[in-house]
Amino acid sequence: MTNGASKMAAASAGCGWSVLKWATGTNFAIQLAGFSIANWFKTEKFFDLTGAMTNIVVPSMCFFMGRNNRSSRLLVCKIQYACVVLWAARLGSFLFYRVMKDDGDRRFDKIKKSTASFFAAWMVQGVWVSLISLPTCCMFLMQKNIPVRPAPAHILGWSMFAVGFLLEAVADQQKLSFNSNKENEKEFMRSGLWSLSRHPNYLGEVILWWGLYLSAVASTRCRFYRSSMLISPLFVTYLLGVFSLNMLERSSEKKYGSHPDYQSYKDTTRKLIPFLY
Template structure:
């Protein structure tokens, strides 16, 4: 048995630091968001939700590591959103209409995401992102713990509002209605964009081509724009009942925006697209005339045919 190389040791240290950082962030968000919230057995309900989000990922990691598979990684994240949102509204002593609405918003989003990801995994098989890390327990654990942080931060606005003190509640007003409308708009945009891209890829004529029709003619990443709008809507609907440190819920839309525009979303896909089509004149034209995120309202000037 060979001894660990310096590269392996450095990678393990980085993974350990990432795991600790994710857990600390989760703990701090749980502490702040639990202020003036309801409790179960003396423990803040929101803190229990965050702890459960991490616990579910760590429990799921064990069989994933033993079986050396990532096939249920994305599904576990979606189920975590659904299960904890449902549990929160059921465990709240006096859930109001806003709590039920927020839980439904997150759960419907999770059902759509989960079904979409299950179909994608079924078609694609193994996920190449995990090939180099499944053999290292610490590195593999890292992505599961980070998923716990992703779930907790993304859902924080809804979960904090659901678990807030019923006595501090506010009636459904124009701001909550606005949040519902914004959420519905984001869902529609994301669903339409995903359906259009799936149909495009299913056509053999479009093999090795890039999509530039429908919503994709107005934005290079309309699905990500829809995702951001969804969580802005959730935050707006939750905002009327937030007090004090509970405003840490603002991290929900800000985290989604940062993640998709600066970390793992748009930057990775743009780099991949540039590598694949960067020397093609039609792709350069599309890239230069199509906004990266926020869809243009005017008719696009690039050609809408492909393949």
């Protein structure tokens, strides 16, 4: 590589890191602003909505600002960007509707009473946004020879995203419809997708982020970026498939443990992956 080419590559990488830093800073600035307002009014009603907004803002900055907007002109980047925006818009609007419908989120009943705990929740959300958007941002900012046309790995990744997205959306809607029926107030969800997995919405989320990781790594040959990007799907898998899932399992056991059919449901239906886990 000539000195000129080396300087251009270094300048390009530096530009990418600069945009990523700005996007990360913007993310946490929005979280801080959201916390300040939410803490003043002691409300959590727009917590998830802020998360969805920053999940659009961060990749958008990388998409439109990276490499003199080169990413915004490439088909593979356009599809990846559309996937992220579609997911964030769908989940954000769903969660906002649900929290307004329920007039709150019981997860925050104790948390919002403590300024420190409430602040920590918003900052954790900022970390979550930064980590899950990392592969997509790297795809927009740091690739050298991204293909003009999608490669088989891109197609596979986006197919996984589509499966995960539909799984999550359908599971959310089934649970929302179930909970909207007052006759089910003391019952637990065990029909539809929930008959195959006790947390099919979480399964869909895990699948779609592994899909977006796969389509992102298909756009670079750099082992450093590929290994760095891996933190995103691993983080989502642990957060949803272990940490949050176990919290919900304990909550369900406390609420439905005495239900005559709940233990049978647990014995015949896997926590996350049908027939496996």
